[in-house]
Amino acid sequence: MKFTIDPHVINEGLQKVSKVVSAKVTIPILQGILLDVSNEEIVLTGSDGTETVQYCIPVDGEAVDVVEPGKIVITKQTVEILKKAKKVIHFTTNELSLNVKFARSDFDLNCLDGEEYPKFPVIDLRNPNITLKGEEFSDFVRKTAFAASTSETRPILTGILLNVEDGKSTLVCTDSHRLARISQTCDSDEKFKIVIPAKSLNNAQKVFNMENDVKLYGTETQILLKCGNILFLSRLLEGNYPDTARLIPTEHKSKMTINRKELLDGLEILKELSNSIESTTSGVVKMHINGVCSLSSYQDQRGKGKNDIEYSSYEGEEDFTISFSVKYALEALKSMEAAEVDFLFSGDMRPFLIAPTSTEQVLDELQLILPVRTY
Amino acid sequence: MKFTIDPHVINEGLQKVSKVVSAKVTIPILQGILLDVSNEEIVLTGSDGTETVQYCIPVDGEAVDVVEPGKIVITKQTVEILKKAKKVIHFTTNELSLNVKFARSDFDLNCLDGEEYPKFPVIDLRNPNITLKGEEFSDFVRKTAFAASTSETRPILTGILLNVEDGKSTLVCTDSHRLARISQTCDSDEKFKIVIPAKSLNNAQKVFNMENDVKLYGTETQILLKCGNILFLSRLLEGNYPDTARLIPTEHKSKMTINRKELLDGLEILKELSNSIESTTSGVVKMHINGVCSLSSYQDQRGKGKNDIEYSSYEGEEDFTISFSVKYALEALKSMEAAEVDFLFSGDMRPFLIAPTSTEQVLDELQLILPVRTY
Known part of the structure; x- marks a missing residue:
């Protein structure tokens, strides 16, 4: 193997594929990164055994020039x-020793056998199951994975259900206390249902450049996402994802419309007192609606707090x-x-x-939260 | 106690004094921050028992207005x-309960007794032992504390020796393997010798605003630094700080003058291979001088590396x-x-x-390093 490459070009790729590489992995070879060099492209691969990222660098004879292909x-x-x-950077291998030269530096580095x-599984990239705009993909992940x-x-609850049916794609994510x-x-006129680890979608989002489309290819046991050269x-x-449709109420008794940002600020202010003293687990707030939306923490040994927020409108019984x-x-x-959100209570x-x-x-976007029993 | 204050004003002070407050401290009261409110000023105090920071906010009747003094x-x-x-923010205390109001928020918070x-010891602030410009103080700490x-x-070696004598102040810091x-x-026409914990000087530097002078007051067992309102x-x-004067060679056999930045880059590149595989402890490089300054790592199971740097001049035996x-x-x-530094070898x-x-x-600035025996 022998090639030269611009340092920015290879380092951008190495940085991307390194994101999934973990020092905790017990298989030593997975702690490294595969360089697969052909006359057409240099493919970098990083993996932790469950997630794998490939980054493809085309050989252009300028920033990247290959003299002799190889794999290490x-x-x-x-x-x-x-x-x-x-x-x-000049790369030259001799068996499992890699010579790296740049400027006045010269290294002989031990490597592992690329074979x-x-x-990586062979997946036909011609017909993706779905294609999303980069920003759509990013929104999908950001609006569901946290749940x-x-x-x-x-x-199964560490995953996100992707359901494609009747020309509609739906993502559902729940930890059984809340749902997105x-x-x-x-x-797409396809029909399929898969559960993707939320962690994987979060990682994919970090690695991808969202200016490109994201193409999704499903197999029986794996999912491949393609975004530009990654x-x-x-x-x-x-396993079976829980049937969430019947969890979501279709009717409501009361409805409050309120400024989202003001409500966020109010909750942030109360957070310190609501959180449990001993641990970092989340605490509970009480929302009282009666002419104003009044948030308050439960009294504990640190004290108590209250924050009033004006709502835009409220339909339903007062003093809720x-x-x-x-x-x-x-x-x-x-x-x-x-700017404004609706709360629908039953x-x-x-x-x-x-x-x-x-x-x-x-x-087409909703969040469900189970209340906390506080008597 | 009753006062109103602009949130930016109090939060800047709280942020400064919080720097030394540690959740690990076993004395519960030190996990909090003292508010000492008089008609002239509000003094915030944070401490971990060995280091204490005080931040003074003058009462101006506008951003800060005191109705009733107190301490909590x-x-x-x-x-x-x-x-x-x-x-x-409106502060009102009732015994050990503090009522805090701002905008539409209202808190009743439990506090501890300020008494x-x-x-804080009473130290006469009229006659500092030394006064330094903020930038000088910052340089002093930055150039010594790491050693x-x-x-x-x-x-005693976790400290920095400050020696003031004959109109000259000298800082010395050593961990017995290197010295700054x-x-x-x-x-100042004073004469004194104190050993200040390096950690304290690092913390003081983080808290101070270096646009102000730093005034230093020494007592038998404590040091007080004053910088602006902090x-x-x-x-x-x-204990006795080691006598470092006799450690520093006064003559040398050879002298190399070299570009500091190029040498730094060369060492950074070799660092990865020099550092021990198992731990993060620092490794060893070999410097060979013979027409060029050649840095190299010792061969280990990962490989070896070499980096050549041109020096500006060299006087002494070659092949060193x-x-x-x-x-x-x-x-x-x-x-x-x-831009350039001298290496003086004996x-x-x-x-x-x-x-x-x-x-x-x-x-007036030197670094000493003990070589490593490598045979």
């Missing part, structure tokens, strides 16, 4: 050394009180952009919905 | 709540080799600003000096 796994130290290069690196469970007690759902029409492969979660997790409410409100012990205020059409 | 210790949660205030907070020991095996020394003429109090270290800690060399070089097993290249006068 470079170590973390080699990646760190390359980061410091400011001039053209030993796990093979996934972080506990492995029910592994968004849906959008899509130009491929992201993740396993799927197995409901208690819920500050963290859930903050995350739900932060996932939205609307009773003080029934799940309530938060959705951007909209006078038109069916909601 | 507010908790960490109260500090967090105040951070979120954007409008004028129980450790007393202090972080191990408590010899507590700077000195400067000062307008007071910083620290204990002194007890010396090995030393990469970390020590990097820190010493980073503490300097000079032999491959003798301590060597690094100092900014200067054709005039006696050096």
Whole structure:
């Protein structure tokens, strides 16, 4: 293997694929990065065994020039050394020793055999199951992934359900205490249902350049996302995702429309007192609606607090009180952009919905939160 | 106690004094911050028991208006709540309960008795022992504190020796493997020698606004630093600081003048391979001088590296080799600003000096490093 490359070009790729590489992985070869060099392209691969990122650099004879193809796994130290290069880097291998030269530096670095690196599955990239704009993909992830469970007690709840049916794609994510759902029409006539780890979608979002479209290819056990010159492969979660449709109330008894930002600020101010003293777990606030939306913390040994917010409108019985997790409410409100949001209540012990205020059409974005029993 | 204050004014002060407050401190009252409110000023105090910061806010009747003086210790949660205030804050105490109001928020917060907070010593602020410009103080700390020991095996080595004598102030810091020394003429005719914890000087530097002068007041066991409206109090270290004068060679056999930045870059590139695989402890580089300054790492299972740097001049025997800690060399070089530095060698097993290249006068800034035995 012998090639030269501009340091910025290879370092951008190494930085992207390194995002999924973990020092905690027990398979030593996965702690390195695969360089697969052909006369057409240099493909960098990083993986932690469940998620794999590939970054493709075309050979242009200028910034990248290949003399002799080859395949080798470079170590973390080699990646760190390359980061410091400011001039053209010359790579030459001799068996499992890699010679790296740039400016007045000269390194002989031990590497691992590229043939030993796990093979990337062969997936036909011509027909994606769905294609999304980069920004849409980013929104989809940002508006749902936070609601996934972080506990492995029910592994299926660490994922996001993607359901494509009747020209509509819907993402649902729940940890059984709250739920996020968004849906959008899509130009696909396919019908499928997969559960993707929320962590993988978050990582993919960090790696992708959102100016490009994101193409999605599903297989039985894996999902491949393609965005520009980057491929992201993740396993799927197995098992049945809970039937969430029947959890979401279709009717409501009362409805409050309120400024989203003011409500967020009010909750942030109360957060300190609501959070439990001993741990960092989230606390509970009480919302009392009676001419004004009054948020308050429960009295504890540190004291108590209250914050009043004017709502824009309220339909339903006055003097209504409901208690819920500050963290859930903050995350739900932060996932939205609307200036105003609707709270739809069905009773003080029934799940309530938060959705951007909209006078038109069916909601395509909603957050559900279960109240907390506080007697 | 009753007063109103602009949120920016109190939050700037709380942020400064919070820097030394630690949740690890076992005395509960030290986890809070003392508010001492008089008709002239509001003094905020934070402490971890060994370091104390006081921030003084004058009462101007506008941004700060006091109705009734008082003294109370507010908790960490109260500090967090105040951070979120954007409008004028109203403080009122009733026994040990503090009522805080701003905009549409209303809190009743439990506090601790201000009288129980450790007393700040009474020190006469009229006659400082030395006065330094803020930037000078900052340079003094930056150029010496890194060389202090972080191990408590010899507590005295965690400090910096300040020696004022014959109109000259000298700071010396050593962990017994390397040493930093700077000195400067000062307008004091006093004579004293104290050892200040390096950690305290680092913290003081973070808290101070370097546009102001730094005034230093020493007592038997404590040092007080005053910078603008901020007071910083620290204990002194007890014991005899090692006699470092005889460690510093006064003659040298060879001298290399070299570009500081190029040498830094060369060492940074080799750092990855020099550092030990298992731990983050610093590794060793070999410097070979023979027409060029050639840095190299020792061969290990990851490989080896070499970096050549042109020197500006070299006087002494050619083919000279010396090995030393990469970390020590990097820190010493980073503490300097000079474009070129001199390396003064007395032999491959003798301590060597690094100092900014200067054709005039006696050096007032030098770094000493002990070489590493590598056979």
